[in-house]
Amino acid sequence: MKYLRLEPKRPRIGVFDFTSCEGCELQLANHEETLVPFLKAIEVVNFREVSSYKGEDYDIALIEGCISRDDEVGRIEKIRAQAKVLVAIGSCACFGGVNRLKNAYNLDEANKEVYGDKPKSTAKVRAIKEVVKVDLEIPGCPINKLEVERIVQCLAFEVPFNFPVYPVCVECKQRFTTCMMEKGQLCLGSIAQAGCNAPCPAGGLGCWGCRGPAPDHNFEEFMTLAKQRGFSEKEISERLGFFGGFEGRR
Amino acid sequence: MLFKTLTKKDFRSLVEIILQSNEVIGPKKSGTNKDGNPIHKFLPVAKFEEIDLGYQTTEFSPKTYFLPYKENLSTYRFENGEWEQDIRYRIQPRAIIGMHACDINALLKLDKVMARDKFPSPYYVSRRRNTFIVGIDHEPAEKCFCQSVGADTVTHGFDLFLTDLGDRYFVAINSDRGFNALAKVDAKLVTEKDSHDYLAVRAKIQNSFKTKVRIDNLPNLLDIEFESDMWKKWGNKCLSCGSCAMVCPTCYCYGVAEHVSMDFTKGQKVKQLHSCNLVDFAEVAGGHNFRPTRSSRLKYRYYHQHRGFVEAYDEPKCVGCNRCGTVCLAGINPPEVIADLQAEGHGP
Ligand code: SF4
Ligand code: SF4
Ligand code: SF4
Ligand code: SF4
Ligand code: SF4
Numbered sequence: 001m002k003y004l005r006l007e008p009k010r011p012r013i014g015v016f017d018f019t020s021c022e023g024c025e026l027q028l029a030n031h032e033e034t035l036v037p038f039l040k041a042i043e044v045v046n047f048r049e050v051s052s053y054k055g056e057d058y059d060i061a062l063i064e065g066c067i068s069r070d071d072e073v074g075r076i077e078k079i080r081a082q083a084k085v086l087v088a089i090g091s092c093a094c095f096g097g098v099n100r101l102k103n104a105y106n107l108d109e110a111n112k113e114v115y116g117d118k119p120k121s122t123a124k125v126r127a128i129k130e131v132v133k134v135d136l137e138i139p140g141c142p143i144n145k146l147e148v149e150r151i152v153q154c155l156a157f158e159v160p161f162n163f164p165v166y167p168v169c170v171e172c173k174q175r176f177t178t179c180m181m182e183k184g185q186l187c188l189g190s191i192a193q194a195g196c197n198a199p200c201p202a203g204g205l206g207c208w209g210c211r212g213p214a215p216d217h218n219f220e221e222f223m224t225l226a227k228q229r230g231f232s233e234k235e236i237s238e239r240l241g242f243f244g245g246f247e248g249r250r
Numbered sequence: 251m252l253f254k255t256l257t258k259k260d261f262r263s264l265v266e267i268i269l270q271s272n273e274v275i276g277p278k279k280s281g282t283n284k285d286g287n288p289i290h291k292f293l294p295v296a297k298f299e300e301i302d303l304g305y306q307t308t309e310f311s312p313k314t315y316f317l318p319y320k321e322n323l324s325t326y327r328f329e330n331g332e333w334e335q336d337i338r339y340r341i342q343p344r345a346i347i348g349m350h351a352c353d354i355n356a357l358l359k360l361d362k363v364m365a366r367d368k369f370p371s372p373y374y375v376s377r378r379r380n381t382f383i384v385g386i387d388h389e390p391a392e393k394c395f396c397q398s399v400g401a402d403t404v405t406h407g408f409d410l411f412l413t414d415l416g417d418r419y420f421v422a423i424n425s426d427r428g429f430n431a432l433a434k435v436d437a438k439l440v441t442e443k444d445s446h447d448y449l450a451v452r453a454k455i456q457n458s459f460k461t462k463v464r465i466d467n468l469p470n471l472l473d474i475e476f477e478s479d480m481w482k483k484w485g486n487k488c489l490s491c492g493s494c495a496m497v498c499p500t501c502y503c504y505g506v507a508e509h510v511s512m513d514f515t516k517g518q519k520v521k522q523l524h525s526c527n528l529v530d531f532a533e534v535a536g537g538h539n540f541r542p543t544r545s546s547r548l549k550y551r552y553y554h555q556h557r558g559f560v561e562a563y564d565e566p567k568c569v570g571c572n573r574c575g576t577v578c579l580a581g582i583n584p585p586e587v588i589a590d591l592q593a594e595g596h597g598p
Contacts, residue, residue: 003328003514037513149512166492166528173496173577174319174523176291176310181579184284190489190579216529218489218544218580225579 008156014046014058016079018072019099019125020065023142024090025049028062031145038149041156059084060155063134066092066099067126080132085155088128089148091141091210095244096125098141104241127244136161141210141243144196164194167214168207172198180206186231186239188246191217212245219249251405252423254437255444261412261419264435265298268345272382275315276301276347277308292346303348303414306391311499311573312346312353316360316377319496323373323506323519339373345382352394352569354385354408355401356499362563363502382427385411387451390459395585396570397456398463413448420448463585464592465566469557471595476549480590485545487580488527494551494574494582495525500567503531526551552587 002008017025029035029049045055061083067073080086091097102110103124111119128134138151154161164170168189172179180187180201187206189198193214200207213219226236240246256264268274278293279302290305292312326335357378364374385408396402404411409428412419421437423429495501503526509518524531527547532540541547559567568584575583 003510003517005331008514034512037511041512041514150509153510153512153514165530167489169489169491169493170496170525170528173310173493176314178281178289178291178309179493179577179579182283182289182309182577183281190491190493216490216544218487221487221489221580225581 003157006157008041008153009158010041010043011152011155012043012045012057012059013062014055014060014079014083015044015049015062015064016046016075018063018065018076018093018128019068020090020092020097022049022064024064024092024140027142027145028089028148031149034149038152041152056082058082061086062089063087063093063128064089066096067128067131068099068102068123069121070123071121073131076128076132085135086128086132087136087138088134089138089143091139091212091243091245093128094137094139095212095247096127097243100125100244100247101241125244139193139211139245140196147195165215166194167217168192168194168196168198168201168211170194171196172201172207175202177201180204181229184229186226186235188222188239191219191222192245206239208239208242209245210243212243213249252429253440253445253448254421254423254432255415255440256412256419256421256432256435256437258418260435260437262298264431265301265347267434268347268382268431269296269298272343272345274345274347275312276303277305278302279305295347301347303386305348306388307350307394307571307573307576309573309577310497311356311571312349313356313360313499313501315344315346315381316357316374317364317502317504317523319523321373321521323521325516325518327516329515339376341377341380343380343382344377345384347384349383349385349408350388350396350571351385351404351411352396352401352571353499354383354404354411355396356569356571357383358404358407359500359559359563359565359567359569360502361407382431383408383410387411387413387455389455390461391572392460393572393575393583393585394459394570395461395463395572397459398461399465399566399568399570401569402456402459403452413451415444415447415451418444420444420451461572461585463570463588465556465588468566468588468591469560471591472553472557475591475594478591478594480587480594481545481549484582484587484590485543485548487582488544488548489580490527490529490544490547491579492525492528493577493579495527496523497573497577499569499571499573500555501525526554548582552584555584556588 044051045058061079088094111122151161171194185206188209189207192207192209193211274295275292276295277290278300279288280291281289283289290308295301324335324337326333364371406424409425411422503524504521505524506519506521509520555568556566
């Protein structure tokens, strides 16, 4: 199907999961009404959620999950060597995600807590970019399928995709949502990257920053105003640490 | 201006008649804030009781019913090498009940920008023409400074405008539509007592403004203090979140993006409101950003409100509703920013 007389490429895509909940992969297979054209616009070479075929000749690798075991390092390096474009999808892949909370504990203790007397190999959680070069990051927990569709369209025409550079507040206000801070809740929306369409405040929950910081976010002022509103340093820090996107800022 | 009076019961009947054939928008209580105060929003109402005319202010301005945050400007389809375009800007008739004078004045300002003779926006004009507006007087909220910018009274731009006289409304009629609507209920001719009571209520309102902002010579002062450090002080606080422009009844900046369907057969031109405080507002092709700092962006927002618009239309763009100051998490608000600027102007 041509668009403006241009023939889109069908990017050859492989989807691979590392330490994650598979929520992002599921998101890729979501949004039924456009799933058929979505799967037509790409060539699925390797994606176990939609096909049992396991090809190795993909150009674009979508990576879900973080690196939290030593054996994952070799696997991601192999994928990196094959892929022309490597895309980290979801907060786990982009920042380490909720899994990163583990890094606050002693690894042996964490291992024991989860696996009891049958310990497994485990390592400190790292985002994909801390292990191999990443070409594009699509943040979110989970990723927003509509955004992924637009990114795939850009990949099909080999044009750059522009993420919104503003914070979540813009999308929140545009949904007519009452500000959670006004209601007395903590919300990271004013420093977090938009693109999710602010579902959390609309559902009555302050933003947890799953998409990480907005470019040029005003961290200092955010800390000042959050403390002025009576939120403790501990509460703010925990919120900032939840998805790992604000690592190094708290 | 033509005036009549209407009992509260008849006003209710009037709204009920309007409800029969229009979508009706009114100030609705939509929750309470952290201090236990009610939060109001202009929302669609199904019954007269849902409208709370006693509201002080609304979190969002009613501008969204004229300039939606997101709007499909055109849909186009491709088929066999051909393409066709579909543009729709007709809307169903709508009535907004209970707009304050500042918000109607805001529409008059938007009219100047969006409904000008040369390049009127058909999208805006169709909404404006198809919206029946019933305004209402009210005692100013603590932070309102509409009086300072001449937006506390309004003489046109609405269909009917009410002033509460206790048991009845004093109604200003500004259109045929308004006149005809009133004819459907038992509106009364104005007596001398009515006029007297109306003027007394107006005088009371006029004298109850607590927040005052001096705007005389502001355009020149803004030019003189272009390099002032006070812009850095306030700018460093700014989160570049755009909330101020989103709730402002007169901010109209926007961007247009193309949304293509997943099967590449359809596209839409979608307009989305933007704000001059957002980091990419003045970024141009090639990547240069003319306003890379928060302080320069915040400064220019004030320049548009109180200098640029004055030069173009002889009046400030700001109507003094202070919604921007209320929503700003960083506490950036026009009365304080302008007072700071004036303090700078007085020199050391
Ligand atoms: S980002 Fe969230 S949804 Fe996606 S895999 Fe990680 S935990 Fe699951
Ligand atoms: S709820 Fe959060 S995202 Fe929404 S306007 Fe308030 S701070 Fe911004
Ligand atoms: S002035 Fe306030 S509301 Fe406006 S962009 Fe800056 S922080 Fe946001
Ligand atoms: S330039 Fe800024 S102040 Fe002026 S209309 Fe646009 S958003 Fe509002
Ligand atoms: S600039 Fe602020 S006070 Fe002025 S009209 Fe806009 S929201 Fe209201």
